[in-house]
Amino acid sequence: MPVEKLKTFLDENKVKYVTIKHSSAYTSQEIAAKAHISGKEFAKTVIVKIDGRLAMAVLPASYQVDFKMLEEIFGTTKVALATEAEFNRFFPDCEVGAMPPFGNLYDMEVFVAESLAEDEDIAFNAGNHTEMIQLKYKDFERLVEPRVFKFSWKTVSFPGDPSERWAVN
Template sequence: MTIAKRLKAHLDGKGIPYETVSHPRTATASEAAEAAHIPGDKLAKSVAIHLEDGHVLAVVPSSHRVDLSTLQGILDRRLGLASETEVKEIFDDCDVGAAPPVGAAYGVPVVIDESLAGLDRVWFEGGDHRTLISVTGADFDKLMKDARHAEFGHRA
């Protein structure tokens, strides 16, 4: 089990207690939720979004998809999915596709789907395809306190 160095430093620096949950290697957040036997609506999935002047991290439950049209309307900016190269540059200590939703650890603003607020417990990728991080919902809400909250996720 590994946790990305920047993520670990951020969680430790904020005093956020967490547990790691190992699971067999998976390719998607939905597969990770299934492999770890956790509800998909409580696993926060990160989607890197390219803007004309930077990036934003869109965070939705693993059971949902980001509605790019809705998100574009919310942000009132042209956007698209970030390229794999951009994701590698931003999340340089993570495997591609295993980026944590804690944008503050990487200097990336976050917009989070409302459905992830106020949960009892939340899981998210720890930086590889074999480790999830588990935190209380209250601690996840603290981690997301500077994120913009909106409704832009739709069940996949």
């Protein structure tokens, strides 16, 4: 069970955390809303491919990855969203799309958006679509040792056209 692996790791490292159960949800914004947590505080894990190697990009639920920024940061033109087929084997104990942002548990490098690193707390999927974990960002940072930089933009929808999305800094 995915959440047990994560809880064991957190317990072994003496991290205080809260487990929040919620009804099934599949998008990070939906999960944040169901748990009454800000979309800026809920971390979504996006698996990206940088020059062929996989990495976790962790950013607020209300933000989106800016692939051009990642290309500039890594000095390449080969940054893309990884497919499920490319990353599924790395997370045998997780439901697809519910991977916790602990790349160190899955032999994967982790990049965190600086906007997420500004928060005191962080919440994220616990490996399934019905449970999340919330803890202090400082504890997450201590355990995962992610690289932090700017690679995302906040997205907003306007009431006149909910399908129209605009990126804002």
